[in-house]
Amino acid sequence: MQTLVTILVFAPLVGALIAGLFGRRIGDVASQAVTTGLLILACALSWYTFSQWTWGGLEAFTVRLLPFIHIGDFQANWSIRIDALSATMLIVVTTVSALVHIYSWGYMAEDDSKPRFFAYLSLFTFAMLSLVTAADFMQLFFGWEGVGLASYLLIGFWFKKPSASAAAIKAFVVNRVGDFGFALGIMTTFWAFGSIQFAEIFPQIAAHAGKTWVFAGHTFPLMDIACFLLFIGAMGKSAQFFLHTWLPDAMEGPTPVSALIHAATMVTAGVYMLCLLSPMFEYAPIAKNIVTVIGAVTALFAATVGLTQNDIKRVIAYSTCSQLGYMFFAAGVGAYQAAMFHLFTHAFFKALLFLGAGSVIHGMHHEQDMRKYGALAKLLPITFIAMTIGTIAITGLGIPPLELGFAGFYSKDTIIEAAYAAGQHNPIGMFAWVIGVLVAGLTSFYSWRLAFFTFNGKARWGHDDHHAHAHDAHGHDAHADETHDEPLPDDDHGHGHDHKPHESPWVMLFPLVVLSIGAVAAGFVFTGYFVGHHQEEFWRGAIYNAPTNHVLHEAHGVAEWVKYSPLIATILGLLIAAYVYLLKGDERLGLKLAERKGPLYVFFYNKWFFDELYDATFVRLAKFLGDLFWKGGDQKIIDGLGPDGVSAVSYEVGKRTGKLQTGYLYHYAFVMLLGVAGLLTYALFKFH
Template sequence: MLSLGLLFGTAVFAPLLGAIIAGLFGRVIGDAASRIVTIALMVLASVCAVAALATGLDSGSQAIAVPVSTWVQAGGFHASWQLRFDTLSASMVTMVTVISTLIHLYSVGYMAHEKTPVSRFFAYLSLFSFAMLMLVSSDNLIQLFFGWEGVGLASYLLIGYWFDRPSANAAAVKAFVVNRVADLFFMVGIALVFLQFGTVAYDNIFALVPAHASSVYHLFGSDLRAYEVIGVLLFIGAAGKSAQLFLHTWLPDAMEGPTPVSALIHAATMVTAGVFLMARMSPLLEYAPVAKDVVLFIGATTCFFAATVGLVQPDIKRTIAYSTCSQLGYMFMAAGCGVYQAAMFHLTTHACFKALLFLSAGSVIHALHGEQDMFRMGGLWRKLPVTYAAVWAGALALGGIPPFAGWWSKDAIIDGAFVAGGLGLYGWVLGVAVAFLTALYSWRMLFLVFHGRPRVPELADHAHESPFVMTLPLVILGIAAVVAGWLLYPYYVGERQAAYWNGAIFNGAENHVLANLDQLPALITLVPTIAAFLGLGAAVVFYVLKPELPGRLAASMRPLYLFLLNKWYFDELYDLIFVRPYRALARVLWHGADEGIVDGSATGLARLTAGGSAQIVRIQTGSIAVYAFTMLIGLLALCSVFLFFG
């Protein structure tokens, strides 16, 4: 246990050491040393994480607590700081460290032409990785919230890394504010958990869940089951981090950060925190069917919404960003159906092929000197052969084409929705539709970027393949996009899943969705794959055989095209409902209350004091006769008062 705890602790805290060294001493040791230190410590973290996972699986042990220190002790409230090792946390730590290591390595080449010192950038990357590792290795909700806010802070720093760009600053603030809105609900949910169970430690909460199943809250004149309220509040917090519908608007704007940031935040780490939270709290959610339906409905709707928007975006990074939003919708749909294992399966495979696509997009942008508009690209496959092959692997995995990674995990989710029945059928219909749309926009991106004639020849003429330090992560992630699905399937949702998870994920006594996945008719299981191939065929027709068709469709259905291009007008709607009234109220409080009342009162009092003192100064004439006369008048006034009230 000591060796396991040491391995796991090293995996979690090594990135923090790298962040401290590069962040505090980066200007002293220089950029090269900062890169070497942070990458070396991330490699150490990855090796230790893999070793810890393998050791834990070999021992077959359940949850193990790795003490760090005493943290919070206030009256009856106690929250220790210790790492929780179980299969759920160990698999997340392994995935985060490996993906983050590859992104650190890739950043060496991508940020090589930065004029400013990049030690700060690598410090932020390592800090972000540590915060995410703290989140997924937490042993209680307060420690989880520490990591939760840590990734929020680090994402703010990374999205706004190019602080001389107003758009980057605005995107960083937007991400921070939207997540704070969701975090308010999350904090209330944590508070209710403590009030309900008297503890925030996972093991204690999960042990007490059956005993409090009948608890209710009296709200708005009706009785609401406590677990339903808590489940919805926790989901709202998760929806903010994972960019689900209504709280998703920060995610596409976050593309203002450097591309490695997009890969780190939107592939393997921050946006998956909400999915991890749903899996971690599965013992509570299994007693909250209404909350699970809310998760399912929002997840499925987000999946469809983001896919329709990604279908028309001209920016390569925003297309991939909306693809991330859509795939996260799949994961929440799986959690809502009770197949948390499938959600974690897709989370892991998605981390591989989505990091691959983001880094491939960065390679294209690097080759084209910052160009991100796909309609200014084209004909690049000869210039960027490694990147081209990587995008093929990523697009096949994202599109759900067998036997690539995305096919295994996405089909497990869609099949799970069908087995769940009820509202799950809504998820199944949208999941199949999104399988078609995902394949379509995946190959739309590939064909627009790499095929056809160069639309801006001067850009394509100077394009060149990225250096080895950038293409090596692409090759590794490309291999993972091919083999990760069939390698992990038996352990995550297949015949070995019960032994693999070993109680880290809970399924209620009435939840038989995962067990019944293999009993679906063959035709039902083939429907998502058929939809994916139809999407691929449509992309070939639209962007290879008849490339004029998309323009004609956009012109003939212009209102629909503009609706999708403007992202269903969520930003405009929020601006009208929230931003403008808030600014108007702020102006009223500023000019009316602050300047008119607060400043006005102070200014008026100052003027009164100054005017009175000016009048009093006139009395100081220096004449003894005047002073004597004034004293006499005062004496008479004082005597009159005493006589009158006498």
């Protein structure tokens, strides 16, 4: 088994190296085949590992591969840790990644850099696998930074396009802000426990629960400080409130990248870390309350912004941000199992929605504005069915008395019920429950708005004289000068076309079918293992609940009206969306409401003005300080007084001294006479 999991983790790295280093020699098809084949191998081994854990009696183990850093008490090793958490993440990461690889065969068919793209995808997957199998903080940080690097490469894949490069840099920089807190959290943990090995830290936590840290004359609870700093890292990676601004801009990457980053991998790393570190967070009540509040506010913020967006990928991106808020406040109230369950189900229906959106964009000749869609259900039947399944799954429609529904029904309802149960002891939990129910209604509204805009109503994709252009398969202007030919792939906005929408090829539809099965069945099949009667034997200590934490048990016993509340909110959201965008006709009511540009609409449409606020403060301040230190400090002071100043003085001295070289003998004789006179004068005064 140890050999199998080692192959599982390193197979994507081998594929990335082959495609990245030898892609030009072996060609596009061979590069795609090698990377995709190795990902399918990793996926098969992941499912085998998960099945052995769930039904085969496999026990937790750690494979130590190599020593990494050994300095005094700081011992870091390359290891592979297998337990319930890592086994779950393995199938989530490799399943979505393998399907994205297959999907990309069709979506990236016209791209001229396929080996590089598939190498980046596989590199991203390896970094994520090294993260979720880490046995210590050092390897966790390595994987953490690895997915940050790979996401930078993928988001900026079309690097000739300025907006793509800017989005990649933004994602990288914002994540570095969070990673700074993460690094401080690791340092604090090492300082407190003298180790970065999870197996050594977790048994000591109860003994350190009451310890404090005196800093700047103030006393802080040690565990709360460590957990809060670690949570800052999770905020950046999982795009939580304040550090969320990079996520929507990441849509500049190809749609398969959006599915990979936003569905199951990078953005869920923060949730995974919180659940992994549950032994620490259980003894950090202040940090847990902060996690709950930030998660709830993120869920609300992203849902309100998603109401007004017109770019199909941005709507789904904000949906991801909102669903991550659910996972975080679930972990904040102590329902770590429910957070992981929603992470698991969310991977299937969110990847389905993103790849479905990519199929729509492909069929619409790379048009992303939903206002230019409509009446696509008959023209894209398989995509329509798949995205409808995904929409039902994310909105959580189901039948509570029968406990029957699609994937999101089981996981999201469990989170909302857990928040209500926690609210009986902590008002922060009740705050999260109110937000959770409200966001359930908003999620239903914007999800069905997307579905109705895209597949129903009248066709709005006919000829548009004002915007009509001839575009190639990646949205390039076919008449543009070749020297200005920038990659304008699936995010080329605002153009019309004369082509009839068409269904995607089967290489793109097959992943939709597989993900549809997961979106339908993942909740029903696994609810008993994640949050139900078999949770104890499934988790087997991978998630720790303090003796006082009974929130998940209490969640199953909440009143019936609490269980029905998210369903009622979901149905209301569906009915309002149907009335506004379907029954009344979107051209008569929905678009008119948008055209009025009321203050609330403008506030939501502009994403609560966070980008403008950050630009006016941090960005401009950073540029001002950069210019100050560069032009004032570096150029004028350091260079001016240093090498540049010395060279300038040497030049001037040499230039003026050189004028003494006149070539006339009597000038030299005069200088010699002055020298002799000077020496005699010095001697007279010296020996007087």
